[in-house]
Amino acid sequence: MSALQLALFGSPVARSKSPRIHQAFAGQFGLEIDYGLIEASAEAFPGKLANFRSEGGVGCNITLPVKTLAFEQAAHPSQGATLARAANTLWWDEKGECHADNTDGPGLVADLEGSLGLDLAGCRILLLGAGGAAAGVLGALLARKPASVTIANRTLSRASELAQRHQPVGQVNAIAVTELGDYPGADLVLDATSSGHQGTHPTIPYQALASAKLVYSLNYGAAAAPLGKLARLADAQFHDGLGMLVEQAACSFEIWTGRKPATAPVLAQISMESV
Ligand code: NDP
Numbered sequence: 001m002s003a004l005q006l007a008l009f010g011s012p013v014a015r016s017k018s019p020r021i022h023q024a025f026a027g028q029f030g031l032e033i034d035y036g037l038i039e040a041s042a043e044a045f046p047g048k049l050a051n052f053r054s055e056g057g058v059g060c061n062i063t064l065p066v067k068t069l070a071f072e073q074a075a076h077p078s079q080g081a082t083l084a085r086a087a088n089t090l091w092w093d094e095k096g097e098c099h100a101d102n103t104d105g106p107g108l109v110a111d112l113e114g115s116l117g118l119d120l121a122g123c124r125i126l127l128l129g130a131g132g133a134a135a136g137v138l139g140a141l142l143a144r145k146p147a148s149v150t151i152a153n154r155t156l157s158r159a160s161e162l163a164q165r166h167q168p169v170g171q172v173n174a175i176a177v178t179e180l181g182d183y184p185g186a187d188l189v190l191d192a193t194s195s196g197h198q199g200t201h202p203t204i205p206y207q208a209l210a211s212a213k214l215v216y217s218l219n220y221g222a223a224a225a226p227l228g229k230l231a232r233l234a235d236a237q238f239h240d241g242l243g244m245l246v247e248q249a250a251c252s253f254e255i256w257t258g259r260k261p262a263t264a265p266v267l268a269q270i271s272m273e274s275v
Pocket of ligand 1: 197
């Protein structure tokens, strides 16, 4: 049997951990996969996706900057992808029609509840950031019936738009970063900003970190370090987003293969490689 043709599209993708994660999943089932990395700008994406499909591609992951385009390309987007207006997973059915999902949200929830033991039901959540990652996880968070989700973003209008769009699925509001000083506190602080890639952390009052049960950054590696340092100073429990990365990949792998991989050994392997 020939190897299953999979790939990651986006830019840049050269340093992605996804090929190693998916090879480790495939190894659990004795499956042969060929997981490629395809550098694709917004202009090049439709053509490269069509080539991949015509050469036998069965499914792919999508990262920046083409997650929204991927959603728009799909004939059958899932409810999660539709709420996020972005897709990170594509596949084709027997009629050749393209389906899209966004596994970032289910991946985050699996890490928070499954691996870290947090019960999101009744939880007060402070979500920092209102970009693609925040949009990708918000629907899945709301589906767990938290007590509240407050989005705080540097650009308030983006947070307000995101909150508005999700009103039909749960209790969510938006505040300006300048209002965080009056914010009563959250059980879970989620950093979905890209500030860590600039060597900094988002604005967050010390008290909001100190009173949280868990501070979780969707970033990992060096990009998670600035917030991790601040959380430790506030004596807060901190986790980075490596677990989410592995869990969202597991959701994609299950969509493509029908098999649910064990994530804990793969997270352990990836964590060791990241040290
Ligand atoms: P976007 O570019 O879509 O959004 C970036 C967000 O960060 C915006 O809300 C932006 O605010 C905010 N931001 C940027 N710089 C700063 C700063 N200096 N201070 C405060 N806020 C800032 O990126 P994504 O949403 O797609 O990605 C966010 C992060 O999530 C990335 O670092 C990415 O690596 C990570 N991620 C992790 C995943 C995982 O599996 N672990 C999956 C997906 C993403 P504004 O609107 O004001 O510009």
